[in-house]
Amino acid sequence: MVESCPRCGLRFEREEGAFLGSLSLNYAVTGLTLVGLLVAWMVLSYPDLDARVATIGALAVLAVVPAIFYPFSKTLWAAIDLLLHRMDPQDADTAWGGDPRD
Numbered sequence: 336m337v338e339s340c341p342r343c344g345l346r347f348e349r350e351e352g353a354f355l356g357s358l359s360l361n362y363a364v365t366g367l368t369l370v371g372l373l374v375a376w377m378v379l380s381y382p383d384l385d386a387r388v389a390t391i392g393a394l395a396v397l398a399v400v401p402a403i404f405y406p407f408s409k410t411l412w413a414a415i416d417l418l419l420h421r422m423d424p425q426d427a428d429t430a431w432g433g434d435p436r437d
Contacts (some may be wrong), residue, residue, distance in 0.1 A: 336406050340413075347413045357405075364408065365400045372396055395424035 339346045348354055376389055 336409060340410075345413060345417070348408045353412075353416070354409070356416060357408040360406055360412055361401055361408040364404050365397065368400050369393060404428050 336347075338348075339393060347357075358370070372392055374393060377384065
């Protein structure tokens with residue numbers, strides 16, 4: 336994944352530990368997808384619940400969803416962080432690697 340946004344130049348990891356928010360977001364989306372899959376599986380196959388099908392589906396979700404959603408979680412977390420912690424003009428050097436107005 337690229338270090339900064341190709342459009343505006345905003346760095347995705349502005350400080351040490353900035354990846355923890357995107358990691359948590361990725362875990363949350365994966366967990367919600369897994370719970371949704373398991374609930375749908377239980378509703379659709381209620382009389383004949385086969386644990387092998389649920390196990391294979393759960394392993395597939397746990398392998399595929401985090402890998403696909405990872406870049407999106409980093410981008411979303413950078414946007415959330417920017418909304419929560421508005422920057423002063425002097426902070427632009429650390430976030431963009433220079434003043435974007437130049």
